[in-house]
Amino acid sequence: MTVQNRRQFLASSAGLVIGVALPLKGRAQSGAAAALGDGTIAEGAFAPNAFIRIAPDNTVTVLCKHIEFGQGPYTGLATLVAEELDADWSQMRVESAPANDELYKNLAFGLQGTGGSTAMANSFMQMRQAGAAARTMLVSAAADRWGVDPSTVSVEKGVVSDGSNSATFGELAEAAAEARVPVEPAVKNPSEFTLIGTDVPKVDSRAKSNGTAMFTMDVYRDGMETVVTRRPSVIGATVASYDDSAALDVPGVTAVRQIPQGIAVYATSTYAALKGREALSVEWDMSNAETRSSDEIFADFREMANSQGTVVEETGDSAGAIEGAETVLEATFEFPFLAHAPMEPLDAVIEVTDGAAEVWMGAQFPTADKGVITQTLGLNPEDVTMNVMLAGGSFGRRAQPTAHIGAEIAEIAKAAGGNGSWKLVWTREDDLTGAYYRPITVHKMRGGIDAEGNIVGWEDRVVNQSITAGTPFDQGGADPTSFEGSTKMPYDLPNVTVDWVKADMPVPVLWWRSVGHTHTAYATEVFLDELLEAAGKDPVQGRLDLIKDEAGRDRGVLERVAELAGWDGQRVKGDRAYGVAVHESFSSYVAQIVEVSDQGGMPKVHKVWCAIDCGVAVNPNVIRAQIEGGVGYGLGTALFNALELGEGGEVRQKNFDTYRMLRISEMPDVEVAIIESEMDPTGVGEPGTPPIAPAVANAWRALKGESPRRLPFKQAGV
Structure with a gap:
């Protein structure tokens, strides 16, 4: 629906349009202009943000400030509004909000945008307050109409009633538009939720299934x-x-x-x-072209890893601790360019x-x-x-x-x-050869263990391009998206140094699902597993021993996934091996255990157990779907994908015949446990991806004796 058509629709509907963060004396009808994004504000305007439209036909339309590309914000944001509005789910509709930073900015970014698994996190209270404000105004309109005290009026499944009288939202919309807009409306206690935490049907599934959805x-x-x-x-x-x-x-x-x-x-x-x-x-x-091959770039990066970069985390004296350790392990992990390869180029x-x-x-x-x-x-x-x-x-x-x-x-x-x-x-060939990849990355790791099997020193040097350099997101200094996840690990290690070496090259790079965590989780969790193995420790208990916070959310997901998988310390049972990884990203905590066998020299992943703590689970079904999708996306990439530059710099992979996706027969069974929480929601779209590759690598090492040092598994000669 174009802005002009939307304007005509609203004018004819004479409904209620409302927003949040409103001046005290604002009136609801002034939000119509804001909802249309045309910049005009009527006298007595209350708008900076308009999110809800209630029409005479009793439909409730939520203007979603986040793009919907399968991750579920249309359903999630509508759920938040419907919960506080006490609407019936069948009433709910969603449209995309127009481009307008002032009205529809992502509160985590300061500009309108979707990413970083922030859609639900930044909208949680904002959309609930929008729904609560609309409900208050509908109750006020009903109380005025019936001449009763607002405290006697209730709302349930889209019907407003005082016991003797009742009206639908649509019947009250025009009168409610004249009501005073509450500035900070009270929202429900979690114990009162009727929609949040339930598997309501996704609002866009029918249109996408019958072909009426417009791309x-x-x-x-x-x-x-x-x-x-x-x-x-x-x-x-x-x-x-x-x-x-x-x-x-x-x-x-x-x-x-x-x-x-x-x-x-x-x-x-x-x-x-x-x-x-x-x-x-x-x-x-x-x-000005990049004429090196991927192998030449990796060789250059390995050489760069011999020199210290910008120190981004330091505790104690890692070099001295490792020098005096009983056992010293070293590893260099290499990660290729990756294309995003969305289904729609x-x-x-x-x-x-x-x-x-x-x-x-x-x-x-x-x-x-x-x-x-x-x-x-x-x-x-x-x-x-x-x-x-x-x-x-x-x-x-x-x-x-x-x-x-x-x-x-x-x-x-x-x-x-x-x-x-x-x-x-853009064709698929344009998509795969057009750059904007996940950066090539090298991690050079060192770790030391004392005679009692304690990890006494840890070093991680990361070499890659900055994604944010030269963009509006460039804040100067070290780019945290290049090494995030290698710092602030949950483990209590006494001597740690993490540094970053910035590499410059003509290949444009971009965020890729879970960004820096996609390689840091692999490097840290595989190397940690190898250190625990060298110390003779169980990979699950060894991690738990390093997590000193008894109430830590990392501990919670690790204990839950161990319970879910029936972990008994046996890494190999018959022809099956088991591996574990735990990683926090986008403020969510995820632990995974995998069951792997050898199928023709490649890992066959049969089962993935996963526990996630992402705060309040607004839509559990969407969370499970995102975790399953993240597992499939990360697994296919770890097994098969590398975007390679050949001799002279020409891109080798041009379509799915050489950059192949995980096939349905290769998708493992995924069991997801969502930790019950009353914390505000955190990321879901990306956190399921980082742990899968290291968990598989750790299981594969238990089965075959070593983990790949350069991904993907296929390229590593596994």
């Missing part, structure tokens, strides 16, 4: 052209010259234009655009009409995309409308601090000039 690829505008861009096969190369004569001879190709991202081919269909791109002849300038649609632009895309940072589009086209912000579409996955790929897809679709429109509409399409 960017489903958007068609009158006269729209499809555009694909020819990019270099070596990352960092730029256009030196090109010949478009053969491309222009392809039926359906309407134009070929150079843009900063490469050579754009415009056509009347996707097929014609692709055939036109194939026919292009391009000469590339390689002066990147795409965007833009329509320019008489100095205004409307955009449709799966924007994870919509205001960033809008800002770049506005600047590129030389428009005023109020003349650019951003429609945040459903998206088929992301895993970090759509979280673009440089807004490069917004920039590309804007450059396509700018190069064409005038009015028109264009759809940018």
Whole structure:
């Protein structure tokens, strides 16, 4: 629904639109403008944030400030509102909020965006208060209508009643819009929850199942052209010259234009655009390209790991402790570039009409995309409308601090000039060869054990690129996303040094599901397991002995998963081996135990037991689904995936035949235990991924004697 259509709908519905963090004298109807994002505020405005619309037809629509690409914020945020509103779940609807930092910012970021497993955490109280405020206003309207004290009015499953009279939300909406908006409405005690903590059906499942859900690829505008861009096969190369004569001879190709991202081919269909791109002849300038192979980059990183970097955590004297240790272990772990490979590759649609632009895309940072589009086209912000579409996955790929897809679709429109509409399409080959990968990383580890089997020294040197350098997220100094998880471990180790060596190279890198934790969990949990094994200690009890906080949440998930898996200390039983890992990320605590066998020289993971402490479980089914998905995503990557640069820097993997996903027959049975908690919700989308690879590596070492030093398992010759 466009902003114009939404405005017309609201005008005709004469319903109740409300927000939170409101001035004392604000009135509900003034939130309509804020909900539309058109910047106009009526007299007596109360809005900075409008999240709820209640229409005369009794539907409750939640404007979701977070993009929905399968991780569940539509359902989660609607649950929070419905809980405090005492709505019936069948009433609930969700729409994407427009791009507006002031109204819809992520409270963890300070700008509108989704990522870092923050959607539920930053919205928990905000959306509950929005629902509670709406409920208070409906009760007030009902009490005025019936001439009773508001304390005698109750709400249950979308019906407001005082015992003698009753009304639906829709019947009270217009009157409620005139009620005073409570500034800090009281919210429920957890013991009163009726929806939070239950498996309510996801609000978007039906539309996604029957094909009515609208994704960017489903958007068609009158006269729209499809555009694909020819990019270099070596990352960092730029256009030196090109010949478009053969491309222009392809039926359906309407134009070929150079843009900063490469050579754009415009056509009347996707097929014609692709055939036109194939026919292009391009000469590339390689002066700023990354021409090293992955093996050469790893060799350079290993050399860099011989020199100390920026110390990011230090306790005691690790070098002295290791020097005086009875036993010293060393290990170097290597992690390749990884592509995100979401099911829906990147795409965007833009329509320019008489100095205004409307955009449709799966924007994870919509205001960033809008800002770049506005600047590129030389428009005023109020003349650019951003429609945040459903998206088929992301895993970090759509979280673009440089807004490069917004920039590309804007450059396509700018190069064409005038009015028109264009759809940018990235193919799977574009997706895998177009950079913005998880960084190549090397961990150089050292650890020392005394004669009693105690770990007395620990060192971890991390070498990789900074993801945030040169972006709006760059805060100067060390980039915590490069080494997060290698610091602040839950274990009581007396002498620790963690340092980071920053590597610079032309390959753009990006957050990948669980970001730094994806490699730090492997390096720390595998190396710790090896130290415990060398000390003759049980891997579960050995970890518990190192967690000194008796009430620690790390301890809680580890004890729970051991109970769940029936851990008895036997790492090998017949042809099956068992491994464990525990890791905290995005303020959630996850422990996993896996059951592994040898199938043709590769690990076959039969079962994964998982315990997670993520605070209040708003939707347990969504949590279980995210953990299962995180396990599958992390397992497939650990077993099979590496995005490799070959000789001369050309990307080797171009589609799923060489960058293969985990098959359904390879997906293990996953049993998830959610720790009961009254803490505010924390991350769910990412924390299930980090522990799976080290747990499998630890089980594999129990079975075969060693863990891979370079992932994936397949490449390591396992």
